[in-house]
Amino acid sequence: MPTKRHIATVMELNWPYKRHYEIFAGIQEYARDHAHWSFDLGNYPEFQLANGVHFDGILGRISEDCLAAARDAAIPVVNVWFGSPVFSKVPGVYVDFGAAGRMAAEHLIARGLRRLAHFGYRGDPASEQHYQGMLEVAREHDYPCTRHMVSSHYDESRDQWMRFIESVRSSQAGWQAPLGIVFNGDELCRSVASACITMGWTIPEQLAMVGSGNEILICNAIDPTLSSIDMGYQRCGFEAARLLDRLMQGAPPPTKPLYTPPKELVVRRSSDVFAVSDPHVAQALRYMADHIGDTLSVPSIARFVGLGRQSLERRFKRHVGRTINDELIRLRVERLKRLLVESDEPIKTVSVEAGFGTTVNMHTMFKRHTGMTPKAYRKNHGPRPATVP
Template sequence: MKTKAHRIALLFNANKSFDREVIAGIAAHLGSTRSAWDLFLEEDFRLRLAGIEDWQGDGIIADFDDPDVAAALARCDVPVVAIGGSYADESEYPQGVPYVATDNFKLVKLARDHLIDVGLHRFAMFSLPISRQNRWAQEREAAFRQMMDEDGIEVEIFRGCETSAMSWDEAVQKQIAWLRSLPKPVGIIGVTDARARQLLQACTIAGISVPEQVALIGIDNDPLVRALTRIPLSSVMQGAQEMGRTAAHLLDQILHGMRLPNTRILVPPAGINVLASSQHQPIRHPHVMRARHFIRQYACQGIKTHQVAEYVGVSRSSLETYFRQELGCSVHDVILNAKLDAAKAGLESGQRSIADVALCCGFTSTQYMHLVFKRELGCTPRAYRDRVLGEREMAASAA
């Protein structure tokens, strides 16, 4: 006898990377169980609340970081499972609703600990203006403030302003002024990848070296943001898929008669994707620092050693001497390593062909990238991609 499918609404903004990951986790739960759900997800997220309190379905999983969603579902009669940020104050959680939360404290701690591991002693955070929609950002600020207070370090938090076409130039100038005011070197945690990307761009405009003077790390591991940065952005990976799986499991239990009011589940981060923006390495010679900053931005455009020397304003032989003394390698080696790192990140996404990755990362041909991978990593680009994606699938299955 065929089991009747439950009608479940997902109230998320599928334009956001985090929300898409949550939805993928819900799908993973359904794929690993016998649950039969018909899913309802609005293509235009702005339409999702119209008449939701009268919806004749069986359950809802929703983004409670959006206060409008939380308010609308307070009038809803069907079972609801909430997903959102974690709160230090218990009263901030919705009452009577199971709640799956990302652990904001651990997200910030993982980012801060990474910056400590690369040898930094000064830290700052680039946050968001205070608003009802950004309560999770304020929780991350509070976690950062607590860590700095416990370590006896002065707290440095900059919220900037909301950016728009009219205010963009003003916002960037304020970011540059803040960056220049910070003692260096400094490690900065962006409260999101989008915020960290803005600072990366401000550093480029201001001529501030990343990561020698400013090491940056974001939160979300958003592939779209990574594609928009000249210098690959390090990021903490939220456990968004695990949150989706957990929320779906809770709703399944409720649909089968269990009562789970006020259940609170904290989901830790899934890890950290360390890329060039936070790989701080103390550099004494200003010409080497300036050269590496230029290389990180333009390595994938096929730059040569003589172009780096021209940018720095010294002879090629002098720059090679400085690199040998400071880094123990040639300028060409650093350019090649930057291209290799970019190629690895491109392959790890699993969304681009090997030929496309080779072209985008400045390799003269797919065959040349193949030779570089074999020489430096002991495997082909295809084998590298298959191994990384296979490990990722095994980790997801184990979770």
């Protein structure tokens, strides 16, 4: 049995945040399967260190005081708090907010949205990374993506709430339906959705919305229920624990922050729409999105919606702006990009999962759309596993 180690785990479990509990669950999972650890869950291990308590490592939401005390005691530390003031000074493992922004944008574009917007928190690094990921996809398609930022304290008093409502109202001045809106947080998504419904907007017909975090109680607390990205915080905790274990064994720290990909986008009613006026085209888009990993062809799609091929082609071109085959390729490329980022499966395997019939065809289409090979894309964008070489 490995040597038992005593770990200070700073996760602020007194706050009812899913992300805190899921990260700790991932830490526990690693310790159960790969290590022999005991935990101290106090939020201020620097005070315990000052009073003679021994820790073999510290893991969690690392503050400046905690890091200073750990360095004085020569204890390895791993941070999981993206907004920590010591982010650049300490090894860390984080969920990939940029990948989440990209995932949300790709989902909305696949649903026919051509105008996008982003809501995040002012001065928040996670919101910035989230927005940049979304903007990257919007620019690839040459679609507009407006940005709206609010205070993270927008609901802490009546005055702050009223300023928030006025901010949402003023943001709407430039909106044109249908619009896809992405939020770096489910509570912010719920608050804006509630305000917009009160102001007369319909969701998802006019405003399609995607949150972040997949906080189920929040997502289901409003009608329509909120689509959201499950960020995969448990994996983040597992990989952070793995990194701390290596550091305690004397491995050198990584030179860059390590990231874990989001788990999945959970589609609920707030984005369950296809933003085209032609019902046959909308039906075709839904069928393609739901079956993109299958063997699809233009004739089979036309048969499914009950139209002749040429008739559907004309309608599709008029409402979507490209051919059915072009849309099939775009969806497959987007799915393959996500699989390359989220998985370390062989490229041939994920190519089949993305719906490409042959690897040769996939390489040609992928390079045409991205300007790089799948191998180069995986190297540049992911997966960014939270492991140390």
